Amino acid sequence: MPRILSEADVADFRERLCGAAERLFAERGPDAVTMRQLAAELGVSPMTPYRYFQDKDDILAAVRTNGFDRFAETLEQARERAKGARAKGAAVGEAYVNFAFEHPHTYKLMFDLNQPHEGEYPELVRAARRARETMTGWVEDLIAEGVMAGDPEEIGLMFWSAVHGPVVLELAGKLPPGTAKRLQHTLATTLRKGLRPEA
Template identity: 50%
Template sequence: MPRYLTEQDIADFRAELCRVATERFARFGYEGVTMRQLAEALGCSPKTPYRYFKDKADILATVRAEAFARFADALEAAAAEGEGPLDRARCVGDAYLRFADEHPHAYRIMFEIDHPIGDEHPDLLRESRRAHSFVTQQAEDMVKAGLIDADPLLFGLSMWAATHGLVMLKRAGMLDHGPDIGKLAGYHGALMFKGALVPPKKKGGKK
């Protein structure tokens, strides 16, 4: 007679399946992972994962949504520690680099998996948008505070692109003999901030 599965049993299996899937997707990409391989890694029947998820795409969407949620939570917590828009932006940047370093598999499945994010997976769409909007929110806050004169979306996305680029360079070993990634990020951020400073006349001086 089959053992009755409690809600905790189901939650534990889903969590372990997501953990294994995150690691496999990060290492081999979406196309390099099969449901059978996931079942083998978990030591269960090939049909078992289908009792918990519709298909491989459903698993990927679930683990990506979880990754984006953890990422956004980390950025929000860091921002709460900052004093003023500029300090919050610095705290968020530090948290971004720290998350990428401490959670490499989560970072890879968020940004290195070539798989669409659409309405068919609302949790993933919501969490990815939350992370996206929070990264660019720092630029919007600096504009509102009169610290920079720039399109906040372009400024925020440019900062994001530069930070992501540094993460990828570090992963490729291209920064092994160069400056610390945090120092490089701070240098680039200072240059962008300096280039976008509000001219004195826009702060209330005579034109």
């Protein structure tokens, strides 16, 4: 008779399984990873992961949800700690690049992967929306202080797109180390100058 698992047991196994899955998904691509391989990574029977997740897509959604939440929390904390709109914008930009290079597997799964039927995972949708909102908050700070003018969502998307490119290129070895961080600083400065409110 299998032992009854406590909530802590369940949470611990789910976390360990998601950790192994994140690495394997990022290294091989989700399609090349099987539930049997995930079980083998943790030294459990092939059927054990099914006690915690419905299928591989369910695991992938959980991994990505966790990634988006960690990413959003990192950027939210950076914005919170900084004093003044300019400092907040700089802190968020730096936190963005740092997160990508400290958690490359997570970043790759969050942004470089299109998961079919994403809408079937409400927690993933919520976490992705939270991460997206971090791209507008610091812009709203700058607009409120009169440093910048425009639609905060559009400006946030411009910044996000402009920073994501160098990050992905550097992670792929196509740009020298440190380039993404340098370009992020240049992009932020240029954006502020170009979007100054008219006198």
